[in-house]
Amino acid sequence: MIPLLEVDDLTKHFGGLPAVHGVTFGIDDGEIVAVVGPNGAGKSTLLKLIAGLERPTRGSIRLRDEPVGGLPAHQVRRKGITMVMQTPRTFPSLTVLENAMLGAMFGPAHGVIDEREARRRAAESLAFVGLEALADLPVETLNLHQQRFLDLAKALAGRPQLLLLDEVMAGLNETEIRASVEIVRRVRDKLGTTVLWVEHVMSAVIELAERVIVLDFGSVLTEGAPDVVMRDSRVIEAYLGEAQIA
Amino acid sequence: MVVRVVRSLRSGTPVARSGLAALLPVAGTAVVLAVLPPIWFGRSTYTTGLAIITLVFASYAVGFNVIFGSTSQLFLCVGALAGIGGYATALFSDSASLPVFVGVLLGTLIAAIVGGVLSWIAVRRSLGVIFTGILTLVFSLAFQNLLLGQRQLTGGSTGHELKAAATTLADDRVGGYYLFAALVVIFLIVFRLIQTSHVGWAFRALRDDETAAELTGIDVSRYRVYAAVVGSAMIGLTGGLYAYSDGFINPTTFAFNQIDVLVLVMVVFGGLGSLLGPLLGAGVFEAVDQLLSSSGQIREFLYGLMIVALFLGFRRGLVPALGRLARRPVVPASPLQPRTDDGPAVPSAT
Amino acid sequence: MKAVLLDGIVLGLGFGLLGVGLTLVYGLGGVLNLAYGELAVLGAMVVSLVKDAGAPLALAAVAGVAAAMAAAVLLDLTVMRPVYRQSGEHRVLLGLLVTLGVAFLIEGLLNWRDPLGALTVDIGGGPIGIFGVPMPMSSIWASAITLGAGAILVVFLGATTFGRAIRSVMQDEVGARLVGISPSFTRTVIFALSGALAGLVAVTSAMSSPLTVTQGFDLTSFALIVTVVGGLGSVTGAFLAGLLLGIVDTLSAYYVGQYITSVVLLGAAGLTILIRPRGLLGR
Numbered sequence: 118m119i120p121l122l123e124v125d126d127l128t129k130h131f132g133g134l135p136a137v138h139g140v141t142f143g144i145d146d147g148e149i150v151a152v153v154g155p156n157g158a159g160k161s162t163l164l165k166l167i168a169g170l171e172r173p174t175r176g177s178i179r180l181r182d183e184p185v186g187g188l189p190a191h192q193v194r195r196k197g198i199t200m201v202m203q204t205p206r207t208f209p210s211l212t213v214l215e216n217a218m219l220g221a222m223f224g225p226a227h228g229v230i231d232e233r234e235a236r237r238r239a240a241e242s243l244a245f246v247g248l249e250a251l252a253d254l255p256v257e258t259l260n261l262h263q264q265r266f267l268d269l270a271k272a273l274a275g276r277p278q279l280l281l282l283d284e285v286m287a288g289l290n291e292t293e294i295r296a297s298v299e300i301v302r303r304v305r306d307k308l309g310t311t312v313l314w315v316e317h318v319m320s321a322v323i324e325l326a327e328r329v330i331v332l333d334f335g336s337v338l339t340e341g342a343p344d345v346v347m348r349d350s351r352v353i354e355a356y357l358g359e360a361q362i363a
Numbered sequence: 364m365v366v367r368v369v370r371s372l373r374s375g376t377p378v379a380r381s382g383l384a385a386l387l388p389v390a391g392t393a394v395v396l397a398v399l400p401p402i403w404f405g406r407s408t409y410t411t412g413l414a415i416i417t418l419v420f421a422s423y424a425v426g427f428n429v430i431f432g433s434t435s436q437l438f439l440c441v442g443a444l445a446g447i448g449g450y451a452t453a454l455f456s457d458s459a460s461l462p463v464f465v466g467v468l469l470g471t472l473i474a475a476i477v478g479g480v481l482s483w484i485a486v487r488r489s490l491g492v493i494f495t496g497i498l499t500l501v502f503s504l505a506f507q508n509l510l511l512g513q514r515q516l517t518g519g520s521t522g523h524e525l526k527a528a529a530t531t532l533a534d535d536r537v538g539g540y541y542l543f544a545a546l547v548v549i550f551l552i553v554f555r556l557i558q559t560s561h562v563g564w565a566f567r568a569l570r571d572d573e574t575a576a577e578l579t580g581i582d583v584s585r586y587r588v589y590a591a592v593v594g595s596a597m598i599g600l601t602g603g604l605y606a607y608s609d610g611f612i613n614p615t616t617f618a619f620n621q622i623d624v625l626v627l628v629m630v631v632f633g634g635l636g637s638l639l640g641p642l643l644g645a646g647v648f649e650a651v652d653q654l655l656s657s658s659g660q661i662r663e664f665l666y667g668l669m670i671v672a673l674f675l676g677f678r679r680g681l682v683p684a685l686g687r688l689a690r691r692p693v694v695p696a697s698p699l700q701p702r703t704d705d706g707p708a709v710p711s712a713t
Numbered sequence: 714m715k716a717v718l719l720d721g722i723v724l725g726l727g728f729g730l731l732g733v734g735l736t737l738v739y740g741l742g743g744v745l746n747l748a749y750g751e752l753a754v755l756g757a758m759v760v761s762l763v764k765d766a767g768a769p770l771a772l773a774a775v776a777g778v779a780a781a782m783a784a785a786v787l788l789d790l791t792v793m794r795p796v797y798r799q800s801g802e803h804r805v806l807l808g809l810l811v812t813l814g815v816a817f818l819i820e821g822l823l824n825w826r827d828p829l830g831a832l833t834v835d836i837g838g839g840p841i842g843i844f845g846v847p848m849p850m851s852s853i854w855a856s857a858i859t860l861g862a863g864a865i866l867v868v869f870l871g872a873t874t875f876g877r878a879i880r881s882v883m884q885d886e887v888g889a890r891l892v893g894i895s896p897s898f899t900r901t902v903i904f905a906l907s908g909a910l911a912g913l914v915a916v917t918s919a920m921s922s923p924l925t926v927t928q929g930f931d932l933t934s935f936a937l938i939v940t941v942v943g944g945l946g947s948v949t950g951a952f953l954a955g956l957l958l959g960i961v962d963t964l965s966a967y968y969v970g971q972y973i974t975s976v977v978l979l980g981a982a983g984l985t986i987l988i989r990p991r992g993l994l995g996r
């Protein structure tokens with residue numbers, strides 16, 4: 118079977134300095150894969166490369182064997198990959214529902230969805246993340262946690278195959294983290310969406326991820342099941358190194 | 364009622380209503396424009412002339428609003444695009460002896476292509492607001508110098524008398540008025556239809572946040588070029604019809620400080636991106652201009668004073684300001700949830 | 714040919730200084746001062762006024778430069794404050810619109826007081842041979858003043874503590890505030906400098922041909938072209954671009970004609986934006 122996503126020798130240099138270097142991995146349909154690593158390891162850059170927000174210096178990205186590396190973000194989106202960024206990127210002049218509608222309208226592969234259908238799908242995905250009660254409010258009235266969920270609803274409304282999440286649990290409290298973990302789990306279980314997920318909150322990673330990829334200095338340090346990876350001495354060292362600097 | 368209308372004019376407001384209802388404000392405008400001459404200024408050629416100028420500027424302003432108001436591309440070449448329409452009309456109909464309407468159409472087409480190319484360049488090179496502004500300003504000034512330099516073709520600074528001009532329109536000012544009133548109404552309809560279509564949604568998204576729009580699947584570059592083509596066509600068409608109805612054009616007719624500055628002031632003052640803002644802006648501007656005209660030499664000074672005061676005071680435009688006033692009692696001041704990062708968790712997350 | 718080239722260099726020096734004044738303000742938070750040319754014209758009219766009142770030329774020139782400088786400072790202390798309170802594209806746009814309004818204001822004021830006003834600075838003395846080319850005294854004076862001002866500017870920005878502070882604010886507003894440099898005071902100084910340069914250019918350019926009340930917009934566009942080619946925000950780039958464009962201008966005007974020359978200069982700016990948006994030496 119062809120993996121959903123294949124990343125091969127993916128490399129990105131910023132002015133000569135490698136942010137991502139020779140990264141190779143694959144993801145199967147329906148997996149939840151976490152990417153962890155110290156600050157500046159290149160996690161966000163990796164996701165941006167896959168989402169089309171950055172152009173790779175070298176290497177290939179394939180979605181179901183179709184090359185998507187180097188395509189502009191909107192085309193990558195229509196191929197079925199969507200991303201929720203570290204800081205929520207919502208449309209501030211619109212309401213919550215209208216934000217989600219935009220995702221529903223322009224996300225799908227086969228052209229723009231009409232307004233009525235988009236409204237329906239948007240309402241559906243707002244309900245999925247539990248924001249339906251806030252549908253008619255302007256986004257600026259939402260708190261960070263809610264804005265992240267809205268961003269997620271916006272992404273889901275376009276019915277992606279692969280969802281990229283960048284540290285969506287940073288800065289949340291215990292209850293909110295648990296709520297987020299539940300939602301990500303349901304995204305995979307109920308919607309069948311594959312999730313590639315960058316996270317610093319280790320408890321959430323251990324609870325949710327089926328496989329963990331560890332990045333350090335732009336390269337893959339190791340990968341495997343969460344409990345195995347977390348006991349790996351190289352991983353502990355990478356994190357300890359960071360802790361000592363901090 | 365007034366409150367409702369004003370609210371619907373708010374810039375950036377997604378137009379949820381579909382079909383004919385969305386065109387109500389335009390229909391209202393059309394009625395007002397239609398009855399103005401008989402009930403007000405129809406018998407004064409002078410005032411009718413002023414009304415025509417106002418409508419011509421309103422037409423430019425709607426075109427500029429499509430480009431700048433909807434997609435944030437600072438096109439400082441409205442005069443040049445209008446000049447392309449005007450000179451194309453003059454040259455194709457006089458020198459190449461084509462029917463006038465063909466000249467106008469060709470002018471519109473060329474303006475649309477030029478605007479599209481400028482936008483395409485700006486998009487490809489990812490020029491921001493300021494560089495797009497400089498690029499188009501440079502284009503304006505170069506175009507102006509070409510008009511002045513190519514004397515054999517354009518008549519240089521002496522100008523060009525259109526043989527094919529509509530003498531009837533020049534004499535019968537009310538006829539000219541209705542021509543441009545119809546033009547404005549058509550432009551407003553087009554603007555509204557764009558606003559209510561998926562293109563309008565794309566515009567609102569990319570104006571808010573380009574990256575977020577791209578991540579949503581919106582081809583930001585394509586919609587930018589689209590807006591530039593449509594807006595430039597409007598401006599070129601207006602320029603062509605102006606040349607046709609007035610019968611005389613020279614480089615100053617389309618100069619940067621004759622057109623662009625005023626259009627920019629009108630649109631920003633009226634409210635960027637709003638439906639009727641450009642028309643209101645043009646109207647208020649011309650009215651103020653009339654008041655100032657009696658002040659003689661000091662007029663330009665007062666004019667500058669007005670611009671500075673307006674921009675510092677009404678930064679977000681007249682229509683949105685009215686909209687906010689009208690909106691205040693409608694939307695509760697305090698949202699359901701306080702905007703703090705550790706606010707209550709989202710209801711029913713599981 | 715050699716004569717044309719020398720003329721070009723003289724003109725280019727003037728262009729360069731004009732560009733520097735605009736680029737300094739732009740470098741400081743991305744505002745394009747569209748009233749820049751009007752500041753020069755304002756300075757010129759003051760020179761002409763003081764001169765006509767019977768004052769010696771040097772005194773009149775100093776008064777003109779001071780007037781342009783004062784106007785620029787006034788601009789910064791009043792209408793530019795709300796502009797700098799904005800950030801990002803809002804600031805850029807509001808800055809553009811407000812300075813446009815100020816340009817009208819100044820032009821209107823001057824037009825109202827003296828619609829036919831013009832400044833001619835007459836430098837006596839016969840031509841002097843340079844590289845075998847007889848150069849008029851006025852050109853030599855203009856170049857000497859420009860070079861002197863340029864040198865002072867370079868030393869000020871490069872070698873004094875305050876000059877370095879200015880450059881640090883140009884690079885990083887927030888960072889500068891953290892190390893104790895007040896951006897608003899620095900801005901006022903920059904505006905003063907920019908105004909003084911505008912006034913100076915007015916005086917030197919009036920040495921070769923009369924500067925009229927209506928030339929403000931032309932000066933602004935020349936300054937804009939020079940800055941764009943040199944790289945917005947780059948002082949040395951503006952000088953270099955000015956020199957280059959001055960030579961191109963003179964050559965083209967000599968061989969092709971004036972309107973086409975303007976198109977050539979504008980084309981240079983357009984091409985720069987397309988090929989190398991950062992300009993010759995832009996960051």
Ligand SMILES: Nc1ncnc2c1ncn2[C@@H]1O[C@H](COP(=O)(O)OP(=O)(O)OP(=O)(O)O)[C@@H](O)[C@H]1O
Nearest residue numbers: 131132135136154155156157158159160161162163
């Ligand atoms: N646009 C850019 N230009 C230059 N360097 C960049 C750019 N984006 C990222 N980098 C550099 O690339 C490296 C990786 O950055 P990235 O944001 O991917 O790290 P990260 O793993 O997401 O870190 P964090 O945990 O802090 O979010 C960093 O050294 C960063 O400084």
Ligand SMILES: [Mg+2]
Nearest residue numbers: 160161162203
């Ligand atoms: Mg990151």
